Amino acid sequence: MTTQILIAGFGGQGVLFAGKFLAYKGLLENKQLSWLPSYGPEMRGGTANCSVILSDEPVGSPIVSKPDVLIAMNLPSLDKYENDVVPGGMIFAESSLISRKVARDDVKVFYVPATELANSIGAPTLANMVMTGKLIRECAAISDENIEAALKKVVSARHADLLEVNLKAINTGLGYED
Amino acid sequence: MAEKVLMKGNEAIAEAAIRAGCRHYFGYPITPQTELAAYMAKRMPKIGGVFLQAESEIAAINMVYGVSAAGKRVMTSSSSPGVSLKQEGISYIAGADLPALIVNVERGGPGLGGIQPSQSDYFQATKGGGHGDYHLIVLTPASVQEMADLTALAFDLSDKYRLPSMLLADGTIGQMMEPVVLPEESCGTVEKPWAVTGTQMKRKHNIVNSLYLVPEELEKTNFERFERYKEIEANEARCEEFMTSDADVVVVAFGIAARVSKNAVVAAREQGIKAGLIRPITVWPFPKKAIEEAAKHVKGFVCAELSMGQMIEDVRLACGCSKPVLGAIRVGGMIPTPEEVLAKIKEAEGGNA
Amino acid sequence: MVVFEKPKSLTDAQFHYCPGCTHGIIHRLVAEAIDETGVEGRAVGVAPVGCAVMAYNYFACDMVEAAHGRAPAVATGLKRAMPENIVFTYQGDGDLASIGMAETVHSAARNENITVIFVNNAIYGMTGGQMAPTSLPGQVTQTSPYGRDVKTAGYPIKICEILAALDGPEYIARVAVNNVKNVRNAKKVIKKAFENQIEGKGFSLVEVVSSCPTNWGMTPVKALEWVEEKMIPYYPLGVYKDRSAQEVEA
Numbered sequence: 069m070t071t072q073i074l075i076a077g078f079g080g081q082g083v084l085f086a087g088k089f090l091a092y093k094g095l096l097e098n099k100q101l102s103w104l105p106s107y108g109p110e111m112r113g114g115t116a117n118c119s120v121i122l123s124d125e126p127v128g129s130p131i132v133s134k135p136d137v138l139i140a141m142n143l144p145s146l147d148k149y150e151n152d153v154v155p156g157g158m159i160f161a162e163s164s165l166i167s168r169k170v171a172r173d174d175v176k177v178f179y180v181p182a183t184e185l186a187n188s189i190g191a192p193t194l195a196n197m198v199m200t201g202k203l204i205r206e207c208a209a210i211s212d213e214n215i216e217a218a219l220k221k222v223v224s225a226r227h228a229d230l231l232e233v234n235l236k237a238i239n240t241g242l243g244y245e246d
Numbered sequence: 247m248a249e250k251v252l253m254k255g256n257e258a259i260a261e262a263a264i265r266a267g268c269r270h271y272f273g274y275p276i277t278p279q280t281e282l283a284a285y286m287a288k289r290m291p292k293i294g295g296v297f298l299q300a301e302s303e304i305a306a307i308n309m310v311y312g313v314s315a316a317g318k319r320v321m322t323s324s325s326s327p328g329v330s331l332k333q334e335g336i337s338y339i340a341g342a343d344l345p346a347l348i349v350n351v352e353r354g355g356p357g358l359g360g361i362q363p364s365q366s367d368y369f370q371a372t373k374g375g376g377h378g379d380y381h382l383i384v385l386t387p388a389s390v391q392e393m394a395d396l397t398a399l400a401f402d403l404s405d406k407y408r409l410p411s412m413l414l415a416d417g418t419i420g421q422m423m424e425p426v427v428l429p430e431e432s433c434g435t436v437e438k439p440w441a442v443t444g445t446q447m448k449r450k451h452n453i454v455n456s457l458y459l460v461p462e463e464l465e466k467t468n469f470e471r472f473e474r475y476k477e478i479e480a481n482e483a484r485c486e487e488f489m490t491s492d493a494d495v496v497v498v499a500f501g502i503a504a505r506v507s508k509n510a511v512v513a514a515r516e517q518g519i520k521a522g523l524i525r526p527i528t529v530w531p532f533p534k535k536a537i538e539e540a541a542k543h544v545k546g547f548v549c550a551e552l553s554m555g556q557m558i559e560d561v562r563l564a565c566g567c568s569k570p571v572l573g574a575i576r577v578g579g580m581i582p583t584p585e586e587v588l589a590k591i592k593e594a595e596g597g598n599a
Numbered sequence: 600m601v602v603f604e605k606p607k608s609l610t611d612a613q614f615h616y617c618p619g620c621t622h623g624i625i626h627r628l629v630a631e632a633i634d635e636t637g638v639e640g641r642a643v644g645v646a647p648v649g650c651a652v653m654a655y656n657y658f659a660c661d662m663v664e665a666a667h668g669r670a671p672a673v674a675t676g677l678k679r680a681m682p683e684n685i686v687f688t689y690q691g692d693g694d695l696a697s698i699g700m701a702e703t704v705h706s707a708a709r710n711e712n713i714t715v716i717f718v719n720n721a722i723y724g725m726t727g728g729q730m731a732p733t734s735l736p737g738q739v740t741q742t743s744p745y746g747r748d749v750k751t752a753g754y755p756i757k758i759c760e761i762l763a764a765l766d767g768p769e770y771i772a773r774v775a776v777n778n779v780k781n782v783r784n785a786k787k788v789i790k791k792a793f794e795n796q797i798e799g800k801g802f803s804l805v806e807v808v809s810s811c812p813t814n815w816g817m818t819p820v821k822a823l824e825w826v827e828e829k830m831i832p833y834y835p836l837g838v839y840k841d842r843s844a845q846e847v848e849a
Contacts, residue, residue, distance in 0.1 A: 088252075088423070095252050095425050103252070103423040128509040130422050130502075133583055221252075270680060296679045300672070301705035308669035308702070312676020315663045316643075316684075320676070338666050442661035442677065444641035444684050451610070453655045455664040 069124055071209040072132045075196075076117035076149055077141025077162070082196035085222065086139070087118035089200060090210070093218035094122045097211065102130035115144055122209065137207060139199050140166065141182075158207060160199055178206055178246055185240050194237035201241020212242065250425040255393040256323075258426050259349055259413065260285035262394035263321055266401045267433025268347070269295035270313040270320040272306040276328045277361045278417040279351035283323065303328040307335030307348070314344040315454040317441025319401055319434060323349035325417075326367050327358060329375075336410055337376030341456030343440075343471070345404035347397070348382070349413045351420040352552075354579040362579025363417035365501060368556035371414045372530040379468050381475050383411040383482065384530040386500040390424035396527070398429045405436040407478055409471075414529065416552065418502040418581065478531055485533035486525040489515065493522030495594045496540045497574075498561050499550035500526045502581060507550045507574075510587035514595075521591045529557070537564035546594035550574040550587045570594065606630035608639050612656045619812040619819025622650060622718065624776045625785075626657055629689065629716055632790040633660065636797055638685040643677050645670040649691035650724040668699020671706035674713045685796055687714040693723045696732040696756045703758070703804075708767040710801035714792045717758060720809040721830065728814030732756045735833055740814070755833065759806050763839035769801035771840040775808040777826040781836070788838070800843055808834050 073090065077083045084105050091103040104119040119132035138153050139160045140146035146159075146166055153159055155174040164183035180202045182195035191197075204210050215238055216231075223231050253261070260282045263271070271286040283299070290297035296313075300306035306322045313320035324332060329350045339346050352367050354360040371384045383403050385396040393415065400411040442452050458464035486504075489511060490496055499507040504525040514521035522544075524536050540547070546569050549558045555573040562571050574590040576582045608630035616622045633642050642660035646652055648667035655662035665673040670688035678686045695703050695717050706713065722740055723729040730743040733755045737746040747755075763771045770792060774785035785807060792803035808830050812822040838844075 091252055091423055095250060101425065104418065105421055127424070127505075128512065129506040129584060130418070130424075131506065131581060131583075270676070272676070298675070298679065301701050304669065305672040305675075305702050305705065308666060308672035309676035309679070311665070311669075312645075312663065312673040312678075313680040314676075315673070316677050316680035318680045320680070334666055335669070342664075442643050442663055443681060444643060444661055445639070445659075447640040451659055452661045453664070454662070455655055457652060457664055 069209060071122045071137065071207070072135050073120040073122070073137040073139070074117060074132045074135035074149060075120065075139040075141070076115060076145035077196075079116045081116070081141045082193065083116045083141060084118050086196040086200045087120045089197070089218055089222045090120050090122070092221040093210070093214050096214045096217055096221075099123060100125060100127050102127045104130045115142070115148070117145065137203065139203060141196065141199065142166065143168070146170070160203055162195060162199065164195070178202060180241065180244060180246060182241070185244060186237055189236055189240055191233045191237050194234060197234050197237035198241040198244070201238035202244055203241070204238070205242045205244070248427045250427055252423050253390055253426050254281050254421060254423050255387070255390045255415065256281035256351065256420040257285045258390045258393040258428070259323070259397050260289070262397035262429055263347065263401070264289060264293065264295070265429050265431050266319065266398045268319040268321050268401065269293070270318060271296065272298050272300050272309040272320075272322050273324065274300050274303045274306050274328060276325045278353060278420055279323050279325050279349065281420070282349065282351070303331035304334065307332040307339070310346050311335055311339050311342070311344065314339065314346045315342070315442050317438040317443055321347035321349065323351065325351050325353045326355050326364065329367060329370070333370070333376035336382070337378050337380065338456050339410045340376070340380035340382065341378060342454050343408040344410065344454065345401070345408055346410045347400050347404060347413065348410060349415065352414065352416045354577065360579045361417070363502060363581060364552045364577065364579060365416055365503065366553035366556065366577060367414065368529065368551070368553055371412055372532070372560070380471065381409065381530050383407070383409060383478065384414050384528060385411065386414050386526060386529050387419055388501050388504045388525060389419070390422065390426045392527070393419060394426050394428055398432070401434060403482060405434045407474055409474070414501070416501050482528060483531040483533045483535065484527035485536050486527060487536060488523040488525065490522035490524060490536070490540055492520055493540065493543070494520040494545050495548060495591045496522045496524055496544050497548045497550055497587060497591065498524045498526065498537065498557065500529060503550040503552055506582055506584055507587050509584035510591060513584060513588050514591045519591060519595050521595075529560070532560045532564060534564040537561055541565035541569050544569055546570040546572060548572045548574055548587065548590045548594050550582050550590075552576060552581060606634045608633040608642070608659050610657055610659045614657060615653060616650065617813040619810070619822060620650070621720075621776045621809040624782060625716065625718055625807050625809065626654065628782070628786045628789050629687070630658065631786060632793045635790060636793050638793070638797065641683060642685045642687070645674045645677070645686070645688040647688070647690040647694040649694050651689050651691060651718065652725065654689050668694050668697070669702055670694065670699065671702040671711065671713065671715065675706055675709075675711050678711060678713050682712070685714070685793065687716060687793070689716045690718070691724070692717070692719045692721065692731045692733040696758050704762070704765070707762045707802050707804065708765050710767040710769060712796055712799060712801050714796050715802070715804040716789065717804055717806040718809045719758070719806050719834065720811040722811050722814045724811050724814050735829055757834065758804070759839040762804060767802060768804065768840060769842050770795050770803035772804075772838045773806040773808065773834060773836050775826060775831060775836055777808070777810065777823040806834070808836070
């Protein structure tokens with residue numbers, strides 16, 4: 069099985085970090101995987117995105133153009149990628165920042181006020197990890213194991229103090245029912 | 247088994263080079279190969295190696311020439327515009343029969359171009375680049391694992407055949423992360439009696455040089471060099487074949503284009519089209535035999551490239567122009583999608599080429 | 600008893616230089632410096648592009664031929680690869696002060712522990728007498744047939760003065776080889792430039808004001824007079840920077 073995930077948002081929303089976390093989690097679970105950041109004008113232009121592919125087989129193209137899962141952290145990202153999601157796929161929309169509804173009815177949609185939730189636990193910069201928690205909750209292909217171990221890999225030793233708050237943010241997403 | 251780690255392609259090159267005994271790195275900042283230089287800047291001082299940010303690409307490649315002349319493993323890395331600047335030095339290194347590793351994490355051109363991935367330095371890499379008759383061994387990694395493995399191989403081949411080698415990558419493979427098992431430590435076993443290490447008053451002086459003012463002598467060095475190139479062409483052409491044995495259409499693609507093409511081939515097979523993929527791992531020497539073999543049964547080839555079809559020429563030559571060769575081409579930092587490659591496969595399959 | 604012999608650091612190859620050219624003297628001074636400092640076995644030289652391109656045939660130590668102007672970069676690589684070796688470059692004015700200016704300035708700025716011998720004869724000799732970065736104002740050359748016009752061709756570059764302004768280099772000096780006194784002094788200075796490297800002090804450059812009778816269109820004797828009358832006034836001899844000596848004084 070292969071899961072193609074596209075995480076998109078503003079630069080600074082931790083889009084690449086969330087992707088890295090999922091990649092390290094995949095590594096710990098001995099999955100085949102790739103993580104590819106967008107680099108170039110988009111990075112400067114305000115939106116950042118990264119492609120993460122988790123699979124049981126060798127990964128072909130690392131570029132996710134038809135995501136099974138889209139995490140849209142802002143409106144431009146939803147606008148840009150909504151129609152790329154495969155039918156039957158999932159869209160996670162950051163509903164603190166995105167006021168409109170997803171227009172498609174052939175995908176599963178989750179509205180997560182991730183920024184509000186992150187604020188409520190005193191971690192305003194960790195909406196990305198709240199979303200990631202919700203993804204883990206809803207997406208059968210991503211287990212709820214190895215969360216802390218993967219975080220330890222992706223949070224550098226220098227910032228070890230941030231481990232706990234990241235964990236808290238993920239757990240907040242894990243516990244969120246929309 | 248060795249531990250799998252998650253690394254960016256550019257970092258994997260750097261770590262693999264260090265494990266291959268490279269202790270000298272010279273470079274000049276340019277996107278998108280920055281992580282490689284940054285990794286070297288961090289690691290080299292800790293292992294007694296040399297990281298030097300040179301005043302220019304030209305100086306960097308000439309520092310490489312110096313270290314290589316002294317018989318040590320050495321590398322530089324850059325991206326397309328920077329590699330153009332290095333061509334003078336590369337020609338001298340080739341002309342002096344020195345080993346060295348040059349990494350080109352390609353970006354779009356010509357001129358300043360863009361900073362997004364490209365494969366449009368194919369001609370420059372495979373047909374010469376600088377002045378004079380010479381070749382580089384050109385390796386084209388398509389995964390982070392290959393960024394590491396081919397780095398080690400590039401040093402070994404370069405030492406063995408005494409010519410510079412190039413890792414021809416693109417921004418995508420450089421920037422992406424994948425699990426990688428890093429190669430074992432080695433430092434090469436090739437003796438370098440030609441190196442200018444100081445005579446120690448025990449031998450006649452060694453001269454590292456590419457100047458031969460007597461035409462007969464210069465011709466002789468060229469002939470001898472090309473004898474070596476023949477040997478390389480016979481022994482070192484590498485490619486990966488995927489579902490080619492019964493294929494009606496074979497896609498030829500390397501690097502990121504090969505990754506995309508594999509998806510297209512799988513999709514074609516699902517639709518009942520007998521597609522296959524030849525993925526050159528070396529583009530010089532070009533894997534001609536695989537193309538020749540495929541030409542016996544395919545209706546046509548598709549070159550998927552991030553250039554205006556530079557590799558098409560080599561595929562046409564390899565099949566003796568016996569089969570049509572289509573291009574699935576994107577440039578300027580764009581990458582062909584699997585759908586675009588698939589459309590070309592269908593075109594080639596339908597004989598519309 | 601032998602009172603005069605060829606330095607061990609020169610091979611038996613016969614110089615190809617023109618009659619009256621001072622490269623021969625300078626080669627000898629470099630070879631004597633290598634002999635007298637006892638580093639023949641670990642000396643590695645870098646030859647330039649220019650008249651001295653075949654210096655690799657004349658010095659008995661290991662030699663590398665570099666691309667035009669790149670000798671200091673090549674020397675940087677050689678020295679970084681084998682710091683115990685004594686690495687020198689031998690370059691002309693076109694090589695060092697024109698096409699290789701960046702390599703010259705930056706290797707000096709890094710205080711790269713190498714020795715640079717800079718032969719300034721104010722002309723491109725090998726290609727047949729074109730204007731050099733160091734050609735004097737008014738000097739007639741193949742590419743300044745009406746004399747170097749500073750309004751269009753700019754002014755000569757004074758390498759020692761430029762490099763001495765940098766914090767990096769250890770030792771910057773200008774000498775000449777147009778008479779016995781100057782040759783004797785040049786020998787001392789060149790030797791010191793090697794000693795500096797042996798002592799790990801860093802970048803030493805010796806500019807040797809030289810002559811090119813062939814391309815200047817003069818007899819050898821007249822050319823040496825021209826050095827005295829025209830070149831040296833524009834390029835004053837002396838030690839421009841000697842960090843260790845300055846530190847001792849301070």
